Amino acid sequence: MKLNRLENVLDSMKKANIPQLIISDPASIFYLTGKWIHPGERMLALYISLDGNHKLFINELFPVHEDLGAEKIWFSDTDDCIKLLSENICKDKPIGIDKNWPSRFLLDLMKNNGASSYVNGSFIVDKARMIKDKEEIELMKNASRINDMAMEKIINLTLEGHSEKKMSGLLLSIYEELGAEGFSFDPIIGYGANAANPHHAPGNSTPTKGDSIILDIGCIKDSYCSDMTRTVFFKSVSDKSKEVFETVLEANKRAIEIIKPGVRFCDVDFAARNYIESKGYGKYFTHRTGHSIGIEVHDFGDVSSTNTDILKPGMIFSVEPGIYLPGEVGVRIEDLVLVTENGYEVLNKANKELQVIG
Template identity: 80%
Template structure:
């Protein structure tokens, strides 16, 4: 077990009056143990108690020979795995359940009437994961460095007028050449009117002169994710598109300038959204300003108008305002930021000045 991370979890459990916790999310188990286990439909559970009992319940199909600093409890496909788990739970005490534990396990555990109550314990691990330690920060910086390199290589290929889908395939090859471990999410590559769909799925479209081109890409390196968006224009740019680009870029910069310990996530969202609204495009900024990122490309937490949580050093999240005019043009500019003790560090270095690919 990674002791410093475990201590953060235990401290939060004590403060939240959660004496015991079942962690089922593979990403959170990796966070604590350094081991990825993908159980599919089978049960996987890490049991933690403030009394110092730590047990990993794991199917025999997933051999783990390493010492993970936690007792491993094995079961087979024909065992009653929930019964085996229930025998380790402290009776007549509350228990937290994290993340998306399948109902077939949770309901069976509840039927056994071992805990006094069941509570949503997701926030215990999620909020701990929001604050990156030194090791995680270096891994995130490295993933973003690779993503910057990939974006520069991808921009060089736009001139060849590949289809959206083909450009995505070439991006995967670029990541492999750079030593990344594949996509952190399916890339969003949109030309022209497709760029006006914030979550467009890449298709067979090819770029036409004057099109805006959204390139929203990310890779995984050493189990940590990157994410960045740049928007460029193909062969020429219309005056209206120039205006929109400048507005989005200024919104991106204003939001980044707002990031520092003590501000609220909603204040950062407001910095971007208020500027876009002041220019008359508020209804065309249709999503939140950003999201947290780490082991998963969308970690817990977001930069939205309703999130009043306070920003703290060690947090990493995206700043990605956009304007999308249906059937016409879309612009999004996204960077990842690391919150420092007195501000933030932008992890992406790819130039954001308006670029026309000729």
């Protein structure tokens, strides 16, 4: 296992009075071991204990030959894997459970009197993953560099008048050419009125003069995610659309400018939201300002009005205000931002100023 990360998790477990923990989320298991295992419907459980008795319960269908720093406990499809798990944990102590562990496993473990009590232990690894180490920061920067290049290429392709769906396919080819492993999420590509739907799924629409074009794209590189949104206009931009764009751009910049250790996530949200509201578009900003990102495109933690957690060096999250006028225009501008010791670093370098294509 990656010892520094494991030590941080064990320290958090001790502070939270959780002596043992079951981790089932493949992304969190990768974070701690450096090994991806995708179990499908089968049980996968990394058991971590303060006494150092770490074990990985894994189906024989998934051969893992590396030393992952935990004893491997193998089982077959016909074995009672929960019985096996319950025999290897401390029955007289509480245990933390992963929030994503299927109830069919948890309920069976409880029936087997696996532990004295059960608590949601996901916050232990979730919060550890929020603070990126040097290796992770470099991987995130590299993924964003690829995304910057992909954004430039896909913007240029809008001139050819492809459908939203065709653009999505072209983007996948671009990522492959640039050495990425694929999408970090299904891209959101919307023209005109479709851009006013924040989570529009690419369809058969083609761009017409004056359309705003939202390009919300991200790739995976070396198991880390990128995410960025740019909005451009096709051949012309109306005064109203330009006003909406400039409002969103200023909100994006104002939110980023206040980022530093000690600031709250909600303060970043307020910086963007208050500006948009001051321009009369408050009710058209319909989502939170951002989300944490790393191994998963939506890691634990968000930039919202209700999150009072404090920013710390090593955190990486999106800042993506938007305005969506139904049937008219949609604008979103998104950057990934790293919290540094004294402030911030924007990971995305792609042009986010007003662009009229064609």
